[in-house]
């Protein structure tokens with residue numbers, strides 16, 4: 001106890017000394033800049049650094065070679081609002097009160113779920129520690145209405161995707177000039193800059209040259225179809241294969257699946273059509289990656305040794321893996337294509353020496369908040385669920401929360417009358433769907449080591465694994481439930 005107090009006192013003294021150095025205008029920053037690039041809707045397995053078959057991400061790959069790649073990073077939810085709220089506070093969505101009766105994604109009619117003003121966000125904590133902070137966002141669900149502006153000296157939301165059907169989605173080019181200007185404006189303080197790209201979000205609309213590179217001369221049914229949410233949500237698989245309604249759905253999916261708006265029968269889709277959707281997605285990723293390269297070059301040129309760079313996603317995207325596309329689906333899903341996200345952290349050696357270029361242990365996006373606060377030498381905020389990855393990165397024998405190298409990771413979502421949560425420990429993943437009005441509770445168990453795409457539910461064949469994982473999920477639910485009671 002005495003030892004802990006001494007350590008805390010020493011850390012506090014160090015912080016005060018650093019603050020004094022800043023106040024005196026010390027030219028050499030005592031803390032690194034933090035640049036966080038969040039690519040919305042990017043599933044890890046389409047990033048070439050994560051083994052994808054196409055070279056979609058040369059610039060992200062390059063960053064991974066100068067940094068640490070977390071091979072098994074898990075996002076806390078399958079959609080933007082819950083994921084952003086979670087990684088920007090270091091708390092699980094449940095602990096933020098974001099799940100419960102009347103909440104969640106339903107019929108795309110979202111109730112008001114603001115990120116509470118009483119929650120301390122990462123930019124807020126860094127600002128308090130002497131950072132200047134800016135966030136450039138491109139989505140509705142990380143807008144000021146949901147509380148995402150607090151903590152930023154400069155908050156911008158350039159949400160303009162898919163409004164113009166004739167043009168590619170451009171979020172990076174829309175805000176980067178202003179972001180670069182802000183980055184260079186003041187060198188007396190370290191900065192925290194969050195850049196949120198929507199290039200990969202539906203309708204997967206990259207410039208034509210990128211689409212051609214990946215889709216070739218495809219002339220099928222989808223070539224002339226605007227891939228809106230209405231249309232994409234009608235894509236489904238049944239005994240006859242894939243189909244979709246070019247008219248779109250009337251209400252973003254009714255009970256049990258999207259309902260075509262017209263009386264026209266759904267059109268059949270073949271493998272080439274489904275590949276075309278993935279090709280459009282990959283083209284958008286390649287396009288976004290060009291900007292990632294440009295941003296990194298800018299940041300490194302102005303301060304080569306002073307900027308920690310994080311490249312990550314808030315969640316993934318279904319591309320036909322489990323019977324549909326998109327991420328906010330009916331029913332909601334927590335499969336790997338939705339919660340396995342890329343996470344690369346590049347830290348100049350003067351701030352922290354990484355022991356290995358790749359970390360296999362499962363980690364969570366809630367871990368980013370304590371990790372980045374540690375790197376910024378800023379005090380931890382109360383109630384954080386995540387664990388700092390600093391020890392893991394530096395190869396420390398005993399790393400916070402990683403005893404024996406094993407640690408469970410969790411995700412959760414809610415919508416269309418269903419509540420799902422999942423736990424992964426090593427290669428085993430259990431997904432639990434609560435009992436609903438229309439269906440009994442459901443448990444799924446997958447061995448990600450032999451079945452990474454979760455095609456073989458082993459619940460009945462491996463009851464001992466279900467019994468081992470279920471208590472972890474239940475304990476986590478009780479511990480993090482804001483109301484402190486089970487549903």
Ligand SMILES: [Zn+2]
Nearest residue numbers: 040041080314
């Ligand atoms: Zn998102």
